Amino acid sequence: MSRILIIAEHDGAALNLATAKCISCAQAVGGDIDIAVLGSGIDAIAAEAAALDSVGTVFAVDAGHLAAPVAANWAPEVVALAAGYTHVLGPSTTLGRDLMPRVAALLGVNQVSDIMEVGGSHSFRRPIYAGNAIVDVQCAEDRTVVATARIASWKAAGSSGGAGVDRRAASGSAAGHTRYVGLETEGGERPDLQSAAKVVSGGRALGSEEKFNLIYGLADRLGAGVGASRAAVDAGYCPNDMQVGQTGKIISPDLYMAFGISGAIQHITGIKDAGTIVAVNKDSEAPIFEVADIGLVGDLFQVIPELERLLG
Numbered sequence: 159m160s161r162i163l164i165i166a167e168h169d170g171a172a173l174n175l176a177t178a179k180c181i182s183c184a185q186a187v188g189g190d191i192d193i194a195v196l197g198s199g200i201d202a203i204a205a206e207a208a209a210l211d212s213v214g215t216v217f218a219v220d221a222g223h224l225a226a227p228v229a230a231n232w233a234p235e236v237v238a239l240a241a242g243y244t245h246v247l248g249p250s251t252t253l254g255r256d257l258m259p260r261v262a263a264l265l266g267v268n269q270v271s272d273i274m275e276v277g278g279s280h281s282f283r284r285p286i287y288a289g290n291a292i293v294d295v296q297c298a299e300d301r302t303v304v305a306t307a308r309i310a311s312w313k314a315a316g317s318s319g320g321a322g323v324d325r326r327a328a329s330g331s332a333a334g335h336t337r338y339v340g341l342e343t344e345g346g347e348r349p350d351l352q353s354a355a356k357v358v359s360g361g362r363a364l365g366s367e368e369k370f371n372l373i374y375g376l377a378d379r380l381g382a383g384v385g386a387s388r389a390a391v392d393a394g395y396c397p398n399d400m401q402v403g404q405t406g407k408i409i410s411p412d413l414y415m416a417f418g419i420s421g422a423i424q425h426i427t428g429i430k431d432a433g434t435i436v437a438v439n440k441d442s443e444a445p446i447f448e449v450a451d452i453g454l455v456g457d458l459f460q461v462i463p464e465l466e467r468l469l470g
């Protein structure tokens with residue numbers, strides 16, 4: 159019987175939706191599911207985690223040096239909690255991509271990345287080559303499975319559970335070689351890109367950081383998160399954490415609006431699971447139209463002001 163430990167993702171105040179999605183992945187694996195919440199002042203977050211469906215116990219490790227999700231500090235704590243578990247699972251987000259390989263290395267196993275389907279307790283499907291091929295991975299049954307769940311592939315589990323919270327002292331202290339300096343984010347009050355229901359994204363066509371404000375303006379009108387193509391990020395129009403795609407974020411919003419994005423395969427990889435894709439591009443042959451549910455051939459510099467006018 160599997161025993162699965164899920165690593166909770168949170169921002170210090172509330173759980174990220176990715177945690178509830180990991181639960182669905184763990185439910186597909188089957189077995190007992192517990193959650194580890196690491197941080198500082200995390201009582202409310204632990205209570206939120208305890209309310210998630212199928213959770214047996216929430217382990218809350220509260221310590222000052224765990225306040226920021228520094229992988230060098232979190233990984234040893236995860237490993238200390240992982241004894242006796244057959245699986246350690248985290249989300250395939252920026253946090254999970256940073257933390258879980260360290261956990262795998264400390265446990266001396268390989269990591270299974272981006273689980274999109276579960277075939278059995280030790281067999282998984284995951285995308286490779288930017289989602290162009292799907293591979294079946296079979297893990298050894300006598301080793302701990304350390305894995306990340308591709309959050310775009312899993313629905314969030316419900317929150318009608320009532321798990322107990324087990325408070326644990328940290329097993330270690332702050333890593334000497336890595337320290338948390340601060341968090342700089344340009345997103346402000348906008349919804350988090352990876353969990354936003356609506357995302358407005360801009361590409362190279364925006365042409366400058368100043369003109370990228372058009373994307374922020376529309377996103378704010380719609381209450382949407384903001385994304386970008388790699389070309390827009392590389393050109394310095396917007397910060398790197400907004401990049402959507404193979405080497406950026408994989409997202410699954412209900413609505414994805416792409417302005418001046420050609421639709422390169424590496425970008426499409428990041429939005430395959432979006433509910434409705436709207437594309438505006440002045441080239442009718444742009445590949446983005448092959449995946450768009452609604453496509454408009456037009457100049458974004460005319461379309462966005464017109465949309466804003468229609469929104470009133």
Ligand SMILES: Cc1cc2nc3c(=O)[nH]c(=O)nc-3n(C[C@H](O)[C@H](O)[C@H](O)COP(=O)(O)OP(=O)(O)OC[C@H]3O[C@@H](n4cnc5c(N)ncnc54)[C@H](O)[C@@H]3O)c2cc1C
Pocket residue numbers: 360361362363386387388389390401402403404405406407417418419420421422423424425428438439440441444456457458459
């Ligand atoms: C290993 C690897 C990983 C990569 N990872 C990613 C990734 O994670 N995410 C990602 O996005 N890319 C990624 N890329 C880059 C990717 O291949 C493309 O180069 C990139 O997505 C192109 O960005 P773009 O669509 O903004 O720019 P372009 O391809 O230059 O497209 C701009 C589009 O804007 C249209 N346009 C121009 N003016 C207007 C206007 N006024 N109104 C409307 N439309 C207009 C054009 O017709 C064109 O289709 C990766 C590449 C590699 C090799």
